[in-house]
Amino acid sequence: METHKAHCLIFPCAAQGHINPMLQFAKRLQHQGTKITLATTKFFFKTLQEVSGSIAVETISDGYDEGANEVPLDTYNAVFQKVGSENLTELILKLKDLGCPVDCIVYDALISWALDVAKSLGLRAAAFFTQSCAVYKIYYHVYAGLLKLPLEESKVEIPGLPPLLASDLPSFFSNYGSYPPIFQMVAYDQMKNIHEADWIFCNTFYKLEEEVIDCTSKILPIKTIGPTIPSMYLDKRLQDDKQYGLSRFMPMTNDCMPWLNERSTSSVVYVSFGSLAELDAEQMEEVAQGLRTSNYYFLWVVRESESNKLPKDFVKETSDRGLFISWCPQLEVLAHKSIGCFITHCGWNSTLEALSLGVPMIGMPQWIDQSTNAKFVVDIWKTGIKAQPDETGIVRRDVIHECISVVMEGEKGQEIRKNADNWKDLARKAFDDGGSSDKNIKDFVSKLIQS
Numbered sequence: 001m002e003t004h005k006a007h008c009l010i011f012p013c014a015a016q017g018h019i020n021p022m023l024q025f026a027k028r029l030q031h032q033g034t035k036i037t038l039a040t041t042k043f044f045f046k047t048l049q050e051v052s053g054s055i056a057v058e059t060i061s062d063g064y065d066e067g068a069n070e071v072p073l074d075t076y077n078a079v080f081q082k083v084g085s086e087n088l089t090e091l092i093l094k095l096k097d098l099g100c101p102v103d104c105i106v107y108d109a110l111i112s113w114a115l116d117v118a119k120s121l122g123l124r125a126a127a128f129f130t131q132s133c134a135v136y137k138i139y140y141h142v143y144a145g146l147l148k149l150p151l152e153e154s155k156v157e158i159p160g161l162p163p164l165l166a167s168d169l170p171s172f173f174s175n176y177g178s179y180p181p182i183f184q185m186v187a188y189d190q191m192k193n194i195h196e197a198d199w200i201f202c203n204t205f206y207k208l209e210e211e212v213i214d215c216t217s218k219i220l221p222i223k224t225i226g227p228t229i230p231s232m233y234l235d236k237r238l239q240d241d242k243q244y245g246l247s248r249f250m251p252m253t254n255d256c257m258p259w260l261n262e263r264s265t266s267s268v269v270y271v272s273f274g275s276l277a278e279l280d281a282e283q284m285e286e287v288a289q290g291l292r293t294s295n296y297y298f299l300w301v302v303r304e305s306e307s308n309k310l311p312k313d314f315v316k317e318t319s320d321r322g323l324f325i326s327w328c329p330q331l332e333v334l335a336h337k338s339i340g341c342f343i344t345h346c347g348w349n350s351t352l353e354a355l356s357l358g359v360p361m362i363g364m365p366q367w368i369d370q371s372t373n374a375k376f377v378v379d380i381w382k383t384g385i386k387a388q389p390d391e392t393g394i395v396r397r398d399v400i401h402e403c404i405s406v407v408m409e410g411e412k413g414q415e416i417r418k419n420a421d422n423w424k425d426l427a428r429k430a431f432d433d434g435g436s437s438d439k440n441i442k443d444f445v446s447k448l449i450q451s
């Protein structure tokens with residue numbers, strides 16, 4: 001008897017930090033025998049520099065096929081919802097006509113109207129949260145009217161979470177009046193129909209956020225499926241398709257990996273602020289000078305659009321110790337034995353990747369959920385320290401220098417390293433055969449096949 005092969009349509013937001021985890025999740029589903037089609041916008045697809053791997057990609061219009069640079073976010077969202085809903089519906093009907101009917105849409109929770117499209121076509125839908133469970137609990141708390149804004153107290157108590165300061169909350173909450181469209185998306189739009197989703201997946205693993213997951217599960221039937229990292233990085237015995245597949249930036253693998261191979265164990269400071277954060281020139285100067293005086297080897301990812309902010313002649317003057325690249329294969333870098341610590345903006349993917357690969361962190365959160373992630377890195381998981389900004393919001397060079405010394409040398413650094421190794425082990429267990437995340441993924445696939 002021929003078994004039915006379930007078909008999932010994966011629909012991430014058009015941003016690197018959303019594509020990466022959802023693509024890796026899609027690969028896991030594919031390994032379990034599920035057919036996968038990934039949908040993205042026509043414009044985003046055009047901007048990709050790397051497209052590889054065995055996942056079928058389809059494009060739909062968001063109403064701005066030539067880009068939406070100058071368009072205000074609320075206008076963009078309204079047009080995307082209208083045009084995107086029609087186009088997504090057409091795509092699903094086309095796939096059905098071609099003999100590949102879709103069984104389930106796995107949609108980025110931020111594109112909440114994709115759930116309405118699924119329901120209107122009689123399909124099942126799985127929401128995918130690309131941030132931590134703690135951050136979703138905070139959003140939900142606001143959505144449910146349990147956390148009033150603007151904040152009246154400097155301390156916030158949310159069930160399942162440690163006491164948080166206002167400055168530990170996602171940036172839209174402390175200054176939420178300054179960018180309402182994003183606040184609307186995270187704390188209202190993505191929550192308003194979430195109870196209609198057939199599954200809710202979160203890119204985390206059970207042990208990492210045990211308390212908040214247990215607490216959130218009472219309100220939302222959340223399933224952990226992380227870390228969404230290719231298996232070979234978690235377990236060296238495994239082979240995997242390590243290609244990222246869809247990337248807006250071309251990794252300079254041939255430049256950085258041979259350079260790292262020449263460095264001794266835990267001797268390099270890796271610096272990256274992800275795909276979106278824009279540091280101002282003053283902050284770049286402070287990072288540069290902190291790295292200069294700390295005397296360690298460093299690998300610094302400076303995206304092309306940011307490179308003009310580096311201090312004049314800095315690259316030349318530090319060429320004996322520093323390597324600058326515009327994008328790297330970050331998982332390969334973090335898994336490399338030469339990396340001693342990671343100066344990071346604490347984007348959720350970077351945080352989870354560093355935790356899962358046992359790399360100590362120095363947090364320099366910039367916006368969105370990064371302050372919350374940094375709080376957990378420092379106080380709950382104890383795998384890093386935060387580089388504290390001064391009253392003007394800039395992290396000064398002596399603070400950066402001191403943080404590097406603390407993490408790379410001394411007793412506290414050893415403690416952090418030990419904790420990081422422990423989380424690495426727990427991440428692998430979650431993903432191993434029979435681990436908490438592995439079970440949730442297999443359960444999802446078997447339910448899709450059954451019905």
Ligand code: UDP
Nearest residue numbers: 017274275276301327328330347348349350
């Ligand atoms: N990344 C990468 N190469 C780099 C810098 C980042 O491959 O040089 C990847 C990183 O591994 C992560 C993603 O880009 O998967 C960044 O996501 P994150 O949530 O950390 O930050 P965002 O870019 O969304 O701010």
